[in-house]
Amino acid sequence: xxxxxxxxxxxxxxxTAGTRRRVAVARPGDEHTKEVIMRSLQExxxxxxxxxxxxxxxxxxxxxxxxxxxxxxxxxxxxxxxARKAVSLxxxxxxxxxxKGTLNTDVxxxxxxxxxxxxxxxxxxxxxxxxxEIPAYKKLLLxxxxxxxxxxxxxxxxxxxxxxxDVFRKISxxxxxVALIHCTxxxxxxxxxxxxxxEIMKRAGENAYGNISVGGPMDVKTACxxxxxxxKGISSPVAGNADILIFxxxxxxxxxxxxxTVFGNALTAGMLxxxxxxxxxxxxxxxxxxxxxxxxxxxxxxxxx
Amino acid sequence: xxxxxxxxxxxxxxxTAGTRRRVAVARPGDEHTKEVIMRSLQExxxxxxxxxxxxxxxxxxxxxxxxxxxxxxxxxxxxxxxARKAVSLxxxxxxxxxxKGTLNTDVxxxxxxxxxxxxxxxxxxxxxxxxxEIPAYKKLLLxxxxxxxxxxxxxxxxxxxxxxxDVFRKISxxxxxVALIHCTxxxxxxxxxxxxxxEIMKRAGENAYGNISVGGPMDVKTACxxxxxxxKGISSPVAGNADILIFxxxxxxxxxxxxxTVFGNALTAGMLxxxxxxxxxxxxxxxxxxxxxxxxxxxxxxxxx
Numbered sequence: 001x002x003x004x005x006x007x008x009x010x011x012x013x014x015x016t017a018g019t020r021r022r023v024a025v026a027r028p029g030d031e032h033t034k035e036v037i038m039r040s041l042q043e044x045x046x047x048x049x050x051x052x053x054x055x056x057x058x059x060x061x062x063x064x065x066x067x068x069x070x071x072x073x074x075x076x077x078x079x080x081x082x083a084r085k086a087v088s089l090x091x092x093x094x095x096x097x098x099x100k101g102t103l104n105t106d107v108x109x110x111x112x113x114x115x116x117x118x119x120x121x122x123x124x125x126x127x128x129x130x131x132x133e134i135p136a137y138k139k140l141l142l143x144x145x146x147x148x149x150x151x152x153x154x155x156x157x158x159x160x161x162x163x164x165x166d167v168f169r170k171i172s173x174x175x176x177x178v179a180l181i182h183c184t185x186x187x188x189x190x191x192x193x194x195x196x197x198x199e200i201m202k203r204a205g206e207n208a209y210g211n212i213s214v215g216g217p218m219d220v221k222t223a224c225x226x227x228x229x230x231x232k233g234i235s236s237p238v239a240g241n242a243d244i245l246i247f248x249x250x251x252x253x254x255x256x257x258x259x260x261t262v263f264g265n266a267l268t269a270g271m272l273x274x275x276x277x278x279x280x281x282x283x284x285x286x287x288x289x290x291x292x293x294x295x296x297x298x299x300x301x302x303x304x305x
Numbered sequence: 306x307x308x309x310x311x312x313x314x315x316x317x318x319x320x321t322a323g324t325r326r327r328v329a330v331a332r333p334g335d336e337h338t339k340e341v342i343m344r345s346l347q348e349x350x351x352x353x354x355x356x357x358x359x360x361x362x363x364x365x366x367x368x369x370x371x372x373x374x375x376x377x378x379x380x381x382x383x384x385x386x387x388a389r390k391a392v393s394l395x396x397x398x399x400x401x402x403x404x405k406g407t408l409n410t411d412v413x414x415x416x417x418x419x420x421x422x423x424x425x426x427x428x429x430x431x432x433x434x435x436x437x438e439i440p441a442y443k444k445l446l447l448x449x450x451x452x453x454x455x456x457x458x459x460x461x462x463x464x465x466x467x468x469x470x471d472v473f474r475k476i477s478x479x480x481x482x483v484a485l486i487h488c489t490x491x492x493x494x495x496x497x498x499x500x501x502x503x504e505i506m507k508r509a510g511e512n513a514y515g516n517i518s519v520g521g522p523m524d525v526k527t528a529c530x531x532x533x534x535x536x537k538g539i540s541s542p543v544a545g546n547a548d549i550l551i552f553x554x555x556x557x558x559x560x561x562x563x564x565x566t567v568f569g570n571a572l573t574a575g576m577l578x579x580x581x582x583x584x585x586x587x588x589x590x591x592x593x594x595x596x597x598x599x600x601x602x603x604x605x606x607x608x609x610x
Contacts (some may be wrong), residue, residue, distance in 0.1 A: 136569075183555050183556055191455070221590060249554070254525075255557045255560045259564045
């Protein structure tokens with residue numbers, strides 16, 4: 001009924017659309033970050049605003065010398081200053097995407113979350129979205145939150161649903177199937193997230209989240225394997241056909257993220273949302289393929305300022 | 306340094322050892338249970354004590370007629386009575402393994418947990434262990450708890466470590482590498498299980514759990530992918546080489562269980578422990594291959610009464 005898309009196709013669409021997004025990078029010192037930037041430049045996917053301190057200056061200048069038309073370098077005194085400057089470039093509308101280089105994530109997040117100079121959307125909550133290409137699944141799978149919110153409240157679950165369905169609509173068409181993940185189908189006071197899920201199911205029925213299908217509580221197998229839903233007699237359109245998995249807590253989300261990577265040969269892309277522009281904060285252990293996919297996802301879902 | 310074993314090899318060892326375990330089955334009515342029993346009989350792996358009520362009588366008699374030397378049938382009036390009788394057969398030493406047929410798990414558990422007539426080990430806690438053959442992993446991986454204890458306390462984590470390492474020792478040799486799973490390497494008051502982990506790491510250093518290696522908090526990737534631990538500079542012998550994963554909560558454990566099955570093509574075997582004999586409680590959505598593996602694991606780790 002609808003097209004989902006892989007990262008390769010996303011990259012090609014970005015290229016042919018010709019709307020190069022402008023990416024502000026805080027402290028682009030390490031090899032992985034450099035590799036991702038060079039590849040994006042070669043493929044004509046984005047322009048870069050590199051914010052360097054003394055230690056990342058050589059790397060930044062090196063990149064600019066190779067592609068001076070598409071790279072600008074700014075110089076700041078230390079890591080904290082690079083984070084603030086990169087954030088300010090997004091705030092001023094000079095950049096469409098923010099990307100972390102060799103920087104402690106906390107340092108970047110402090111600048112992002114800053115009440116006065118940060119880039120949080122009004123009234124929103126910071127959250128993390130991952131998109132995964134898993135060989136054993138028929139389409140791109142979005143999930144959240146594997147990295148930021150430890151135990152979402154009902155309101156935070158609603159924000160997460162809004163963020164993930166927004167991303168879905170930018171890269172797919174059709175009605176997103178959202179699965180609310182738990183270990184059984186039971187709603188129970190013992191598991192407060194299932195109480196949130198019940199509230200969300202009720203509100204989804206009242207059309208509170210626009211045109212989406214929501215199902216749950218259900219486990220990962222019921223959400224992604226049609227056979228399992230049938231055996232259990234679950235008739236939800238989400239069962240066996242999920243586009244988006246909402247996890248009850250950060251441990252469960254993180255386990256999913258790491259397990260599909262290690263045992264499912266998945267290629268993942270991650271970014272932060274709740275901000276006025278997507279923020280790419282790949283971690284040290286991510287492959288450079290995964291970091292490149294994250295940048296593609298961020299550029300494909302960013303609004304042109 | 307040591308041999309781990311797959312389910313196929315375990316089955317062959319059981320066969321050649323010739324010590325057929327005796328399995329009490331409560332209400333063996335459904336096709337899957339029947340299939341598993343028939344296959345075990347054909348391969349000469351176990352003897353069966355089938356406890357049937359009116360609705361499962363025909364199935365039980367059918368199995369007995371095919372293999373009268375290795376099958377005994379008991380008749381009870383309803384599902385609750387079949388559960389009690391099957392448990393009593395374990396308690397009296399007539400059976401080495403307990404297996405659930407077509408029965409609500411709660412009904413069987415009530416009989417298992419019964420203070421007077423149940424089969425809990427003294428002072429122990431009921432928990433669930435899964436063993437997984439994952440094509441992308443080099444050895445059998447044990448993990449817990451994906452099905453019973455929602456949020457283990459420090460004491461319950463210690464019981465889970467004892468159960469999983471006991472099972473490991475029965476089917477492998479060498480020192481088990483136990484990974485305490487979290488989403489980062491940080492110990493934090495915000496995540497009470499990481500406080501338990503710190504206590505466990507300390508006690509492991511004092512040799513409280515025998516000859517085992519424990520590492521954590523660490524994520525699934527660090528535990529099972531050698532490259533990731535190296536990048537993060539983690540020197541634990543557990544990193545990249547885990548035999549056992551201990552999950553912080555039931556949601557995370559269950560997500561791992563379902564994810565390796567759906568996306569990692571894993572074959573899993575599960576059983577309950579903390580009881581005087583292993584209890585097989587496969588769920589409706591498990592494949593019959595998985596149910597058969599569960600029975601093999603239970604028989605291979607059961608003590609002969």
